[in-house]
Amino acid sequence: MNYLLPGDVVQLCARHGVTGLTCVPPLWIQIAEQAWPAAATRSVRYFANTGGKMPKSVLDKLRAHFPQAKPYLMYGLTEAFRSTYLPPEELDRRPTSMGKAIPNCETPVINEHGERCRPGEIGELVQRKIVSGGMVLKQRAAETAGRA
Numbered sequence: 001m002n003y004l005l006p007g008d009v010v011q012l013c014a015r016h017g018v019t020g021l022t023c024v025p026p027l028w029i030q031i032a033e034q035a036w037p038a039a040a041t042r043s044v045r046y047f048a049n050t051g052g053k054m055p056k057s058v059l060d061k062l063r064a065h066f067p068q069a070k071p072y073l074m075y076g077l078t079e080a081f082r083s084t085y086l087p088p089e090e091l092d093r094r095p096t097s098m099g100k101a102i103p104n105c106e107t108p109v110i111n112e113h114g115e116r117c118r119p120g121e122i123g124e125l126v127q128r129k130i131v132s133g134g135m136v137l138k139q140r141a142a143e144t145a146g147r148a
Contacts, residue, residue, distance in 0.1 A: 006030040014040035020125050024051035025058065027073045032061040048072035050082055073099065075125070083107045098125075124135070 004012070009031055012018065019126065023031065028049060029065035044066045054073055063071060070088035075098045084107050086099030101107035108116050109123040 008038055010034050010040045013044065017043040018043045019043050020047065021030050022048040022050055025049055025054050026052075028054060028058050028062065032058045032065070036065045042068075043071045046070045046072055046088075048074055048085075050074045050076060075099070076127075083125060 006027070006108055009021075011061070013021070014037065019116065021031075036051050047066055048071070057075075059071065063069075071091060072088060073086040073091065074082045074084065076083040082102055083105065084099045084101055086097050090097065090099070106128045108126060110126055111117050111119075111121060111123045
């Protein structure tokens with residue numbers, strides 16, 4: 001099998017004692033609607049989102065399913081994967097925050113004049129970091145350059 005349905009995730013968590021889950025919000029929406037027996041939730045230490053903002057209603061359901069788990073809300077850019085995360089202890093105090101830059105990464109928010117935004121100012125997220133796998137991508141591009 002090369003795919004999982006939301007109910008399969010629950011069963012696999014119970015069978016393997018999964019300690020962490022990271023999903024994109026559309027998958028979390030489906031997973032949050034599943035029945036989660038104690039055998040599937042007791043080992044989960046954290047859950048995280050990536051690829052978009054986690055809807056608050058979904059976050060609330062996940063926190064109810066996994067009360068012992070730490071929720072990590074992460075944000076990023078498609079081409080750079082994760083850029084920022086909100087530490088779990090900040091979630092209730094700053095629920096709309098995009099958090100702070102991941103380690104070894106600079107992630108400022110820039111306004112329309114190219115200047116760093118002040119807190120609360122709307123701007124564009126930019127990122128500077130070492131891109132893991134960059135050499136692998138260049139090698140694969142060279143290998144496949146002649147293919148149509």
